Amino acid sequence: MHSDSLENLFSRKAAARGSPTSISRGSWNVRSTYRGGISEFTKFCTGNGIEHIVTSIRRPSTIGKIEAFHEAYTIEASIYPAHNEFVNYWNYERPHQGIGYLYPADVYFKDLLTDVGG
Numbered sequence: 305m306h307s308d309s310l311e312n313l314f315s316r317k318a319a320a321r322g323s324p325t326s327i328s329r330g331s332w333n334v335r336s337t338y339r340g341g342i343s344e345f346t347k348f349c350t351g352n353g354i355e356h357i358v359t360s361i362r363r364p365s366t367i368g369k370i371e372a373f374h375e376a377y378t379i380e381a382s383i384y385p386a387h388n389e390f391v392n393y394w395n396y397e398r399p400h401q402g403i404g405y406l407y408p409a410d411v412y413f414k415d416l417l418t419d420v421g422g
Contacts, residue, residue: 310345311344311345311348314348318352322412322413323352323353323354324354324412325353325354325355326354326355326356326357327349327354327355327356327357328357328358328359328369328370329356329357329358329359329370368402369402372402373394376394376398377390377394380393394408395407395408395409395412396409
Protein backbone atom coordinates (compact mmCIF):
# COMPACT_ATOMS: atom_id res chain seq x y z
CA MET A 305 0.00 0.00 0.00
CA HIS A 306 1.44 3.36 -0.99
CA SER A 307 1.58 6.21 1.50
CA ASP A 308 -1.14 8.16 -0.35
CA SER A 309 -3.44 5.12 -0.18
CA LEU A 310 -2.77 4.78 3.54
CA GLU A 311 -3.43 8.47 4.04
CA ASN A 312 -6.73 8.24 2.14
CA LEU A 313 -7.81 5.18 4.14
CA PHE A 314 -6.80 6.83 7.38
CA SER A 315 -8.65 10.05 6.51
CA ARG A 316 -11.87 8.14 5.75
CA LYS A 317 -11.67 6.19 9.02
CA ALA A 318 -10.82 9.30 11.05
CA ALA A 319 -13.81 11.11 9.53
CA ALA A 320 -16.07 8.22 10.51
CA ARG A 321 -14.72 7.49 14.00
CA GLY A 322 -12.58 10.44 15.04
CA SER A 323 -8.86 11.01 14.78
CA PRO A 324 -6.42 9.54 17.32
CA THR A 325 -3.83 11.64 19.13
CA SER A 326 -1.07 9.15 18.31
CA ILE A 327 -0.28 6.17 16.09
CA SER A 328 2.28 3.47 16.92
CA ARG A 329 3.89 1.24 14.34
CA GLY A 330 6.84 -1.08 14.05
CA SER A 331 10.18 0.19 12.80
CA TRP A 332 10.05 -2.43 10.02
CA ASN A 333 7.25 -0.62 8.23
CA VAL A 334 7.82 0.30 4.58
CA ARG A 335 6.89 3.90 5.31
CA SER A 336 10.21 4.42 7.08
CA THR A 337 12.92 6.52 5.59
CA TYR A 338 16.32 4.95 5.53
CA ARG A 339 18.43 8.08 5.22
CA GLY A 340 17.34 9.93 8.32
CA GLY A 341 14.59 11.96 6.66
CA ILE A 342 10.94 12.30 7.59
CA SER A 343 8.54 9.88 5.92
CA GLU A 344 5.50 11.09 4.02
CA PHE A 345 3.24 9.34 6.52
CA THR A 346 4.96 11.10 9.44
CA LYS A 347 4.44 14.42 7.64
CA PHE A 348 0.78 13.50 7.11
CA CYS A 349 0.34 12.65 10.80
CA THR A 350 2.13 15.79 12.00
CA GLY A 351 0.03 17.92 9.66
CA ASN A 352 -3.09 16.44 11.24
CA GLY A 353 -1.96 16.87 14.86
CA ILE A 354 -1.18 13.17 15.36
CA GLU A 355 1.99 11.93 17.04
CA HIS A 356 3.58 9.23 14.87
CA ILE A 357 5.44 6.82 17.18
CA VAL A 358 7.90 4.40 15.61
CA THR A 359 8.72 1.58 17.98
CA SER A 360 12.29 0.67 18.81
CA ILE A 361 13.97 -2.37 17.32
CA ARG A 362 14.14 -5.33 19.73
CA ARG A 363 11.83 -3.67 22.27
CA PRO A 364 8.80 -5.97 22.43
CA SER A 365 7.12 -3.99 25.19
CA THR A 366 6.76 -0.98 22.90
CA ILE A 367 4.99 -2.94 20.19
CA GLY A 368 2.93 -5.28 22.36
CA LYS A 369 -0.45 -3.84 21.36
CA ILE A 370 0.31 -4.24 17.68
CA GLU A 371 1.63 -7.78 18.17
CA ALA A 372 -1.46 -8.72 20.19
CA PHE A 373 -3.68 -7.43 17.41
CA HIS A 374 -1.73 -9.36 14.75
CA GLU A 375 -1.92 -12.57 16.78
CA ALA A 376 -5.65 -12.20 17.39
CA TYR A 377 -6.20 -11.31 13.74
CA THR A 378 -4.41 -14.47 12.64
CA ILE A 379 -6.48 -16.62 14.99
CA GLU A 380 -9.88 -14.91 15.09
CA ALA A 381 -10.40 -12.96 11.84
CA SER A 382 -11.15 -16.05 9.78
CA ILE A 383 -14.64 -16.24 11.30
CA TYR A 384 -15.54 -12.81 9.88
CA PRO A 385 -16.34 -12.44 6.18
CA ALA A 386 -14.87 -8.92 5.98
CA HIS A 387 -11.92 -7.15 7.59
CA ASN A 388 -14.13 -4.30 8.84
CA GLU A 389 -16.32 -6.76 10.71
CA PHE A 390 -13.30 -8.08 12.59
CA VAL A 391 -12.10 -4.56 13.41
CA ASN A 392 -15.57 -3.71 14.76
CA TYR A 393 -15.51 -6.88 16.88
CA TRP A 394 -11.99 -6.10 18.13
CA ASN A 395 -12.83 -2.54 19.17
CA TYR A 396 -16.46 -2.79 20.31
CA GLU A 397 -17.29 -6.38 21.27
CA ARG A 398 -14.11 -8.08 22.51
CA PRO A 399 -12.97 -7.17 26.05
CA HIS A 400 -9.19 -6.77 26.42
CA GLN A 401 -7.28 -8.04 29.44
CA GLY A 402 -4.59 -5.35 29.17
CA ILE A 403 -7.12 -2.56 29.76
CA GLY A 404 -9.06 -4.18 32.59
CA TYR A 405 -11.43 -6.20 30.39
CA LEU A 406 -12.83 -3.05 28.82
CA TYR A 407 -13.46 -2.47 25.14
CA PRO A 408 -10.87 -0.37 23.27
CA ALA A 409 -13.58 1.92 21.88
CA ASP A 410 -14.81 2.71 25.39
CA VAL A 411 -11.31 3.66 26.51
CA TYR A 412 -10.58 5.65 23.34
CA PHE A 413 -13.84 7.58 23.30
CA LYS A 414 -13.66 8.21 27.07
CA ASP A 415 -10.26 9.84 26.49
CA LEU A 416 -11.73 11.95 23.67
CA LEU A 417 -14.60 13.10 25.87
CA THR A 418 -12.18 13.92 28.69
CA ASP A 419 -10.01 15.95 26.29
CA VAL A 420 -12.96 18.13 25.26
CA GLY A 421 -14.33 18.58 28.77
CA GLY A 422 -16.84 15.71 28.75
